[in-house]
Amino acid sequence: MARLLLGGLLLAGLTGCERPLIDVRPEVTVVAPDLEEVLPPGPLTLVVEAAPFLTRLEVDGLALTQDPESGRWRAALEPPVGLPTLVLTAFDGERVARVDTLTLAVDAPPGRLPGPALPEPRGGHTATLLPDGRVLVAGGAPSIEAEASPSAFVLDPTGERFQRLPFGLLAARTGHTATLLPDGRVLILGGSLRETPLSPDDLVSTVELFDPASARFTDVVMEGAPVRRTFHTASVRQTESGLFIDLYGGVGVVRETPPTLGTRGDVRTFALRENTLVAAGPDPGLLVDELWGHTQTALTERPVGAPGQYLVAGTFFAGDLRERVGLIFDWEALSLQVDEATPLRPDRTRHATVRLDDDRLLVTGGIDFGSNSVARESLLYVPPTEGVFRYPSGGPASVSRYGHTMLTTPATNAENVRILVVGGFQAAGTALSSSLLLAPTTR
DSSP, rough: OOOEEEEEEEEOOOOOOOOOOOOOSSEEEEEESSSEEEEEEEEEEEEEOOTTOEEEEEETTTEEEEEEETTTTTEOOOSBBEEEEEEEEETTEEEEEEEEEEOEEEEOEEEEEEEOOOOSOBBBOEEETTTEEEEEEEBBBBBBSSSSOOOEEETTTOSEEEEOOSSSSOOBBBEEEEOOOOOSSSEEOOOSSSSSSOSGBBOOOEEEETTTTTTTTEEEEEEEOOOOOEEEEHHHHHTTEEEEEEOOOOOEEEETTTTEEEEEOOOEEEEEEEEEHHHHHHHHEEEOOOOOOOOHHHHOOOOOOOOOOEEEEEEEEETTTTEEEEEEEEEEESSEEEEEOOOOOOOOOOOEEEEEETSSSEEEEEEEETTTTEEEOOOEEEETTEEEEOOTTTTTOOOOBBBBBBEOTHHHHHOOOOEEEEOOOOSSSBBBBBEEEOOOOOO
């Protein structure tokens, strides 16, 4: 565990958490089903390979039968929906030789419907659910080669149609963040004039606020070193000392002389005082891990601005180097605790993550810049166990795009959760105007 205090007073080592089988000899291997996949409800056959001298295997007290030809052990099961835990016990004669705990994810695939289309293709944009039930879509670009757009759209609470706002962003940008504030306004920070920034001059330092009442973006005064990063994440904290915005990671200026772009690994804090954004800490801020194109998602539902825990997840790509990063950011009023979490597999960046009604997280899309392939497998992240499970590739949960957005639609309730997926880039780099509605099962 690591305690990180603002101001960098203390930095201890990080600890990890994995989900392996208990490592006890002799060898026992589950052949089927794939325990890293989300399994459909219904009967399944557990197939196990075991050391030849083992005389009996049981799962939750049920004896497995051994195929005399293959030597594999089998048992017919019908686990309940959810996260059932099975205890697999191997015997050498009457002696217990090994005990394994198996965690399964059993869930029906989500429903899938076409959603309302954007007036024009867009990727690298932001989508924010406003307090009145509308969805604000701002900025982005029509392709990875094109310049960013200042256009903004709103989706009304009925979810039927996007409408273009007559007054767009003050500064065209893509790869920025749009943070909902406790007063209902949206703070727009960072971003780039193009999807692939070529120099520090491409970074956007203009700060804007969107007011849902007037449907206009207004300029915010910046005090201190400006925000110069893109593909970062942002969160908000309302404390007794005021309102704070915390930015993490992204691509930005990592050296001033000469001005140099690179991946940032710092958490930097700003205070919002009326219409002025004040740098509340140094630049760079508190160092964590270099990461860009990641997601930062609240692990529990809470009021806007209330401190809490976030899952930070993605893959760091730099040339031939790739490194999976999984972190838990635990914000208190004035301090940040950072712990390691199970990273996402397969490798991906520029994906989207949303919390479901039961606090599970759904991860869709993204791109592997090592192979230049768009991820087709959506993931289910389960906070209690930190388990990460894959939905079958090509199934209803697959979202083959990156630089897209994903949020819970305003018309949902506990019996009918719908997730709105908007825009994003295809493998060829052109943006999509289409959106999807996913309806995961509820438990």
